[in-house]
Amino acid sequence: MVVIIDHAPVNAGGHGVRAGMADALQQAGQTPGLEGVVLVGAGGTFISGSDVREFTGAIADPSLPQVIETVEQCPVPVVAAIDGYALGGGLELALACDARVATSTAVLGLPEVTLGMVPGAGGTQRLPRAVGRVRAIELICSGRRFAAPDALRWGFLAAVTSASELLSTAIDLVRAQPGKSSLAGLPCPDEGGAAVTAAVGTAARRARGRPAALKAIDLVVRAGSEPLAELLAEERATFNELRLSEEAAALRHLFFAERAAGKAPDLSEIEPTLVRRVGVVGAGSMGASIAELFARESFEVMLLDSDHRRAEEQAVCIRRDLAEKGIEAQMHAVHRVHELAECELVVEAVVEDMDVKADVVASVDRVLTGDAVLATNTSYLDIDLLAQHTEHPDRLLGMHFFNPATRMPLLEIIRGEATSPMTLATALTMARKLGKKPVIARVGEGFIANRMFSAYRRHCEYLLLDGASPRLVDEAMLAFGFPMGPFAVADLSGLDIAYAMRQRLSAGRDPRARYVEIPDRLCEAGRLGVKTGAGYYRYGPGLSQGQDDPITDKVIESARRRHGTLGAEPPSADTIAWIAVAAIVNEAALLLEEGVARNGDDVDVAAVNGFGFPRHHGGPVWWARNIPRTELEQYLHLVAAAEGVTHERGDLDKLLN
Structure with a gap:
């Protein structure tokens, strides 16, 4: 019997799918002479995961564990034939089958921890039996997706085949089965206590106290050493408890926000430009x-620089690095702008200077043809002003990558006044092909993420004047959930970057504005951060992290003396964190008022993926909407007091509604 799972568009494992599978499996168990069952997905995917919308309330029967119990009690072998995605509950269903076969392009994974939960249908118990506790800990706690060839190598799959032969291979596998062979009856592979302990330590450090990961680690470690039925019951109870938690709600919010951020209602009928050459x-x-x-995503790439030798060297380096990863890059250095004429997309990434960028976009615009797109990677400059230097302003927009572009997930797509719908649609399509999380923004200083981060950094600098040390601020933000404190980040990225921006804006600075000169004094002393061995902290051989430095203390003390705050009592860690986050929230409100950001969900996606706002808080807007209004007002008042007469208060009612 072949059971086809057909619930377009992605075969999410909602109630209807579960009920249909349960009915089909019960029918199979009552069919005389049946050799076995093949579960296969329609539309090129198995089951892409559970229906996340069900996690907010009671889950109707049959639950996935009940369906899995039907699979294991079915008197004939059940084989999962996996194409496309088998994620979350889809993978747990496959784990419960007697054997699994997949196409070579199939993608598998258990992402529940990234949604603030643990796998709830046997994932923490069956996966360790298939691949060992060490690998199961890493896969479950990271939520990392893995490819079918890897799963075959680990022994998780019986075969990898082509899409055209998937069903026939699965049927042959059914006929080759000697009988039922559930993973539930197998022990976990013996990997040695030291290896498991090391895996636990690594996963626990990366979890940074998040309850879902810590509980998943505990359940996986105990797999095979305690009664399976008891651990499955505990896993399900933990899943149900965590899915109703505030953290899981915040992560579900981001799940949906990230999927909506790269869409625009006016683009539904627009056909984007087909891009092959960049x-x-x-x-x-x-x-x-x-x-x-x-180049990594198989586009043909032409790299142009005024320094021809640098372009040649970078092209060689990129080809070599990608070749080491098994990718044959179509990467070429070119010497003249007319060699870009056949590109469907050109991204300028020259120095952050309006005159320089204007010359570049003007010269590129002259050689592009048809529906080609011209993107600027500016972090702060006015794209509408740049568009005035082109003959085709409709083809210009911003594609603001974050450094390093190969790793940072956010891509801000800046829509200028003249940007055409086709240009925007093409940029969004490119973002998805590159695996980025796109957010659409309008023109504004710093756009969305950098604008919020600037407010965050500015108020952290105010805290230095008002009694806090760099270490105290960094530790407070780490405790809130940021991956690094603001001053450690500044040292790592280089203090000269922000210094150059401040110098560019200095002529237009309001003389009444409260200005913290501490980072300027550090830069002027040659203390640019990690790259010079000193910034806010001191670095050197044998130091695993930055060390407190008396020279920085003296710079801060001198600034406090000039501002009349010498001897100020340091604020508490909680006060520091809430002031810093409230500054981000206020800036988010301004972004919505000004129309730079479309909505609060986009703001949250930009903050989380652009500068590391903690995912488990859902983003600054979600955080603000889920704390008491009186507490938020209290800290917004402190933000206003710290900034002084130049403070601009955002519309909180608009933000929170």
């Missing part, structure tokens, strides 16, 4: 990173 202008670190990103 030009990148600028072979510095950012330009090279963008070029590598496109």
Whole structure:
């Protein structure tokens, strides 16, 4: 019997799918002479996961564990034939089958921990039996997706085949089965206590106290050493408890927000430009990173730089690095702008200077043809002003990559006043092909993510004047959930980057504005961060992290003396964190008022993926909407007091509704 799972568009394992499978499996168990059952998905995918919308309330019977029990009690072998995605509950269903076969392009994974939960249908118990506790800990706690060839190598799959032969291979596998062979009856492979302990330590450090990962680790470690029925019951109870938690709600919010952020209602009927060749202008670190990103995704890439030798060297380096990963890159250095004429997309990534960028976009615009798209990677500059230097302003928009482009997930798509729907649709399509999380923004200083991060950094600097040390601020933000504190981040990225931006904006700065000169004094002393061995902290051989430095203390003390705050009592860690986050929230409100951001969901996606706002808080807007209004008002008042007469209060009612 072949049971086809057909629930377009992605075969999410909602109630209807579960009920249909349960009915089919019960029928199979009552069919005389049946050799076995093959479960296969329609539409090129198995089951892409559970219906996340069900996690907010009671889950109707049959639950997935009940369906899995039907699979294991079925008197004949059940084989999962996997194409496309088998994620979450889809993979747990496959784990309960007697054997599994997949196409070579199939993708598998258990992402529940990334949604604030643990696998709830046997994933923490059956996966360790299939691949061992060490690998199961890493896969479950990271939520990492893995490819079918890897699963075959680990012994999780019986075969890997083509899509055209998937069903016949699965049927042959059914006929070859000697009988039932559930993973539930197998022990976990013996990997040695030291290996498991090491895996636990690594996963626990990366979890940074998040309850879902810690509970998943505990359940996997105990797999095979305690009664399966008891552990399955505990796993399900933990799943049900965690899915109703505030953290899981925040992560589900991001799950849906990230999927909506790259869509626009006016683009539904627009056919994007087909892009095969991409030009990148600028072979510095950012330009090279963008070029590598496109080359990695099989685009033909032309890299242009005024320094021809640098472009040649970067092209060679990119080809070599990708070759080591098994990718044959179509990566070419070119010397003249007319060599970009056949590109369907050109991204400029030259120095952040309006005159320089204007010259580049004007020269590129003159050689592009048809529906080609011209993108600027500017972080702050006005794209509408840049468009005035082109003959085709409709083809220009911003594609703001974050450094390094090959790793950072956010891609801000900046829609100028003249940007055409086709240009925007093409950029969004490219973002998805590159595996990025796109957010649409309008023109505004710093756009969305950098604008919020600037407010965050500015208020953390105010805290230095008002009694806090860099270490105290960094530790407070780590405790809130940021991956790094703001001053450690500044040292890592280089203090000179923000210094250059402040110098660019200095002429227009309000003389009444409260200005913290501490980072300027550090830069002027040659303390640019990690790359010079000193910034806010001191670095050197044998130091695993930055060390507190008396020179920085003296710079801060001198600034406090000039501002009249010497001797100020340091605020508490909680006060520091809430002031810093409230500053982000206020800036988010301004972004919505000004129309730079479309909605609060986009703001949250930009903050989480652009500068590391903690995912488990859901983003600054979600966080603000889920704390008491009186507490938020209290800290927004402190934000206003810290900034002084130039503070601009955002519309909180608009933000929270």
